[in-house]
Amino acid sequence: MPDDRLNYVNGEWTESHTGETFETTDPASPEEVVATYPQSDAEDTEQAIEAADAASDDWGTTPGPERGRILTETGSLLAQRKDDLTELLVREEGKTWSEAAGEVQRAIDIFHYYGAKASDLGGTVKSSSARNTNLYTKNEPLGVAGLITPWNYPIAIPAWKIAPALAAGNTIVIKPATLAPGVVHEMASALEEAGLPDGVINVVTGPGSTVGDAIAGHSAVDAVSFTGSTQVGNAVYDTATEDGKRVQLEMGGKNPTLVTDSADVEEAADIVSAGAFGVTGQACTAASRAIVHEDVYDEFVEAIVERAEAIDHGHGLDDPGMGPHVSESELESTLEYVDIAEDEGATLECGGNELDREGYFVEPAVFSDVDNDMRLAQEEVFGPVLAVIPVSDFDEGVEVANDVDFGLSASVVTDDHTEANRFVEEVEAGVVKINEKTTGLELHVPFGGMKDSSSETYREQGDAGLDFYQISKTVYDN
Numbered sequence: 001m002p003d004d005r006l007n008y009v010n011g012e013w014t015e016s017h018t019g020e021t022f023e024t025t026d027p028a029s030p031e032e033v034v035a036t037y038p039q040s041d042a043e044d045t046e047q048a049i050e051a052a053d054a055a056s057d058d059w060g061t062t063p064g065p066e067r068g069r070i071l072t073e074t075g076s077l078l079a080q081r082k083d084d085l086t087e088l089l090v091r092e093e094g095k096t097w098s099e100a101a102g103e104v105q106r107a108i109d110i111f112h113y114y115g116a117k118a119s120d121l122g123g124t125v126k127s128s129s130a131r132n133t134n135l136y137t138k139n140e141p142l143g144v145a146g147l148i149t150p151w152n153y154p155i156a157i158p159a160w161k162i163a164p165a166l167a168a169g170n171t172i173v174i175k176p177a178t179l180a181p182g183v184v185h186e187m188a189s190a191l192e193e194a195g196l197p198d199g200v201i202n203v204v205t206g207p208g209s210t211v212g213d214a215i216a217g218h219s220a221v222d223a224v225s226f227t228g229s230t231q232v233g234n235a236v237y238d239t240a241t242e243d244g245k246r247v248q249l250e251m252g253g254k255n256p257t258l259v260t261d262s263a264d265v266e267e268a269a270d271i272v273s274a275g276a277f278g279v280t281g282q283a284c285t286a287a288s289r290a291i292v293h294e295d296v297y298d299e300f301v302e303a304i305v306e307r308a309e310a311i312d313h314g315h316g317l318d319d320p321g322m323g324p325h326v327s328e329s330e331l332e333s334t335l336e337y338v339d340i341a342e343d344e345g346a347t348l349e350c351g352g353n354e355l356d357r358e359g360y361f362v363e364p365a366v367f368s369d370v371d372n373d374m375r376l377a378q379e380e381v382f383g384p385v386l387a388v389i390p391v392s393d394f395d396e397g398v399e400v401a402n403d404v405d406f407g408l409s410a411s412v413v414t415d416d417h418t419e420a421n422r423f424v425e426e427v428e429a430g431v432v433k434i435n436e437k438t439t440g441l442e443l444h445v446p447f448g449g450m451k452d453s454s455s456e457t458y459r460e461q462g463d464a465g466l467d468f469y470q471i472s473k474t475v476y477d478n
């Protein structure tokens with residue numbers, strides 16, 4: 001039986017006034033409805049924003065340790081429900097059990113991390129050049145934070161916005177992605193149980209163009225944190241900045257792994273395979289371009305094809321090597337890029353076919369002979385499709401790595417420390433890794449991109465993740 005889920009507004013679980021609902025289905029078994037949700041509109045969103053606004057003063061002056069206690073308790077409640085959350089995430093979004101369990105654990109850790117941080121957020125005491133003067137900075141919350149999140153990390157991304165926003169004393173209206181909203185409801189439920197006052201978090205489901213747009217455009221919302229595609233992010237930015245809101249954008253990527261001639265090719269293939277094909281390639285930091293020195297190119301192509309062909313598929317609950325795409329349209333988009341790449345003259349070395357089974361499954365694809373000007377090398381595919389691009393030396397490799405509009409994550413596989421250092425210096429990306437896959441980052445370090453991948457002004461995660469949700473006053477007390 002599908003779950004009937006509701007909006008969470010001002011501490012109440014409520015239907016949309018539209019009376020309409022939408023369904024989520026299991027991408028590995030699309031006939032199966034997982035849950036129904038309110039198909040909300042601008043009026044529902046407005047009520048949620050008003051509730052968040054009304055709760056703002058009280059939550060903003062709640063002592064940090066109390067805010068922290070609620071976040072820590074929420075982390076513990078989520079930990080108790082880890083298996084249920086993992087199952088819900090697998091059934092709505094399609095990740096494998098291991099991938100989903102890792103993501104749920106990340107959300108738990110985030111609540112504990114910011115729970116501990118909440119006591120330390122007051123500001124900083126400075127020494128004044130004047131005698132008898134206390135000089136200090138005092139941090140204050142912004143007010144109402146509007147959070148708009150994607151489906152591909154449906155619990156971790158909302159968690160890394162919700163927890164710092166609450167720790168810093170903001171109230172929240174969140175619109176989770178329509179394909180996989182269930183785990184956000186579960187977080188709101190855990191926050192409620194942990195004692196979060198009414199109105200401090202509000203969850204509204206519905207179309208991005210209605211609910212998301214209403215959040216971005218509402219004058220009572222003080223800040224908007226968006227993660228999703230570059231196209232939608234730019235539209236959200238335009239709407240939200242019209243009345244001067246603070247905006248944080250985390251968007252797409254076209255992430256390179258540079259394999260130099262000093263690399264251990266087997267190790268490089270392991271690294272690229274994990275970065276390109278993990279989470280079915282549906283990661284903003286997925287390695288979608290392997291830029292490979294011509295001396296090791298053929299050997300690398302052979303090794304990466306071997307790994308791609310060894311990946312097995314299945315329902316996420318059975319923990320296969322690869323789960324399905326999240327939806328039919330995402331599957332179709334990946335298949336279309338396979339056709340585009342073939343038309344452009346790239347060589348399909350393996351994969352690229354839809355699987356002859358129930359669900360939105362595709363074989364991971366490897367293309368060789370890719371030119372960096374091809375659409376395959378320039379546009380975000382958001383599926384398990386790898387472009388292998390030959391280069392004649394390290395300098396050309398870095399040039400190709402940078403020759404895209406995006407700049408989120410980048411890695412280099414090399415045995416040469418000078419090359420590694422040069423890569424760190426020269427590559428245009430917010431996350432740079434040496435002998436590591438492009439995906440994955442610990443929660444206590446800043447995350448964000450350059451160029452079209454990010455708004456660049458504010459990072460997420462770690463201490464940096466708190467900066468977006470606070471403003472400081474400098475105080476002289478003589």
Ligand code: NAD
Nearest residue numbers: 149150151176177208209212213228229232250251252284
């Ligand atoms: P999307 O841009 O389609 O949607 C993101 C969110 O915005 C959803 O909640 C959606 O409903 C909402 N939305 C849609 N139209 C809107 C509008 N007009 N106004 C306001 N909100 C609107 O992205 P997606 O398909 O959910 O996620 C995949 C994308 O997210 C990829 O491009 C991926 O690279 C990116 N992503 C980036 C990061 C990062 O940290 N940089 C992390 C994960 C995903």
